[in-house]
Each structure stands twice: as structure tokens, then as C-alpha cells.
Amino acid sequence: MNLGETIYKLRTTHNLSQEELAEKLGVSRQSVSKWENNMAVPELDKIIRMSELFGVTVDEMVKENVQPQQEKTQQEAVQPVVQVVEKNRFEKREIAGIILLSLGGLAFLLLLLLTGLGCIYALPVLLCGVVCFVCKKDAGFYCAWLVYLLVTGFLSFATAVSSWRVIRHTLQGPYNGNPAIIIIAWVWFAAMIGILVWSVIKFAKRPVVSLKKPIALTVVGAVYLLADVVIDRMIGAYYMQLAETDSLSSSFVYGVGSVNSVLTILEPVFAALFLVQGIRLVLHFCKEKGIVFAKMNKKDI
Numbered sequence: 001m002n003l004g005e006t007i008y009k010l011r012t013t014h015n016l017s018q019e020e021l022a023e024k025l026g027v028s029r030q031s032v033s034k035w036e037n038n039m040a041v042p043e044l045d046k047i048i049r050m051s052e053l054f055g056v057t058v059d060e061m062v063k064e065n066v067q068p069q070q071e072k073t074q075q076e077a078v079q080p081v082v083q084v085v086e087k088n089r090f091e092k093r094e095i096a097g098i099i100l101l102s103l104g105g106l107a108f109l110l111l112l113l114l115t116g117l118g119c120i121y122a123l124p125v126l127l128c129g130v131v132c133f134v135c136k137k138d139a140g141f142y143c144a145w146l147v148y149l150l151v152t153g154f155l156s157f158a159t160a161v162s163s164w165r166v167i168r169h170t171l172q173g174p175y176n177g178n179p180a181i182i183i184i185a186w187v188w189f190a191a192m193i194g195i196l197v198w199s200v201i202k203f204a205k206r207p208v209v210s211l212k213k214p215i216a217l218t219v220v221g222a223v224y225l226l227a228d229v230v231i232d233r234m235i236g237a238y239y240m241q242l243a244e245t246d247s248l249s250s251s252f253v254y255g256v257g258s259v260n261s262v263l264t265i266l267e268p269v270f271a272a273l274f275l276v277q278g279i280r281l282v283l284h285f286c287k288e289k290g291i292v293f294a295k296m297n298k299k300d301i
Helices: 003-013 018-025 029-036 044-054 058-062 069-115 117-134 139-159 163-172 179-203 212-244 250-289 293-300
Strands: none
Touching (some): 003 058, 018 029, 018 044, 044 058, 069 117, 069 139, 139 179, 139 250, 163 179, 179 250, 212 250
């Protein structure tokens, strides 16, 4: 690594922004940026100060392709542990996949023989088994998303009941519908909140390397959610208009139900996309601009 790359790596390793490092060295943030991009070379006293700040020698700072001794020691100590942990994790993942595929295959055959189309109820178990083999990391997380989307699709297509409408009606006042449907709708809603929170916790803190992709994904998520609301209201209004004139046909009702079902299935996916990428962007801008509450309070004092 050259000097600029070394400064950048040491700064990010110590969780310092360019502004925070500049403040400790008594220079401007632009100076730190120029050093990291090899557009300028820091003075000797600044290099010595950074070596003391980061706990490395001056030689390790200025020489290319030299890895800091502290980092070498940490990597040598952590590498065997990481290898053992990864090996054990992969073994558990594969064992879980084998168990799920075995149980899913058995259930699929039994249901196929006994009920015919009832074999589709074994698909979540089979697909989760496949996920355990395909996803080397976070298999449990993706299995949870898969099961949630499959259950959402089943509730939408098989029952023709909109969980959103049931929840909205129960919030607006007494709802005279089937109590079982009300319970299922609220359990579905709680599961959606849980999986969205899990997604945010898992991915929101990942560093932003390039702004283009997070911004594009945030816009896509926001546009879909907005379009979903607009389309749902338009279809609902048109549906009620036809119902009042007795012009409803079975094909139209089936088509409306199918569209609403697809929109309902994709809602949590785009909501998670919007939330995760939006929070990543907010955290990135806060870090770059140095918007830290503790620091602001310190300045006020």
C-alpha cells in the first residue's frame, strides 16, 4: 500500500472521519482528503503524530507494501479461530439443509399421494433446504424471508383476504369479520415488522462505498411503495363503482384479486429495500459531515 492508502485504512480502522482526524492533527479536512488520494504528502511532524495516534511506527506509515505489526499480530491470532468458526457454521448449515430436504421430500410425497395438490404445503421446507446449501452466509435470514413471502402469497391467493384491509378495519372500529382472519392478519403484520427490523439491523450499518447504488435502490423502493398505494386506491375506487352498477364480472374480480395479491407479496421486499438503503445513506452522510451528537454537545459547552 502507498501512503494515502495506509492513512485511509488506519483512519477507517480506528472509526475516525476525515474531519475528526483533521481536528486531531490541526489541519483541514481537505488536507486529509488530499493525503488519502495521494494528491499531497503530509509533513513529517504530521506523519509522526499519525503514527502515535494509530499505534504504528513511522516506517510502517511511509513504506509501501508493509503491513503494520499490530495488524499482523491480530490477523495471525484471529485467522485460526475464524477458520474453525466458519467450518463449524458451514457444517451446521449443511446439516440443516439435509434435514429440511429430507423432511420436505417426505412430506411432499405423502401429501401428493393423500391430497394431490396439497403437496404444495411442503414447498417452504424444501425451498429452505435448498437455501441452506445455496447461501453460504445468513441462510437463516433468507429462509425467514422465503417463508414469509410464501405465506403472504398463500394468504393473498388462496384466501382472497387482504390482511392490510382487515387491519385497517380493526383499527377504525369494531370489525364483524371472522375472528380467525383477524388473528391471522395481525400475526402476519407482526411478522412483517419483525423481518423488516431484522433486515435493517443486519444491513443498515454496512459502509457505503459508492452512493449511486444505495440512492438508486432507495428511489426504486420509494417509487414502488407510492405506486402501490396509488394503484390500490384506483383499483378499489373502480371496483366499488362497478359493484354499485352491478357490472362486475368474475374475470374482473379474479384479475383484481391477482393484482392485489402480487402487490401485497412484493410490499415488504420494497419496504425493506427502502428502509435499509435509506438508513445506510443517512448514516453515511452523518458520518461524513461529522454530525455526532456528543461532538455537538461538546462544542456547545
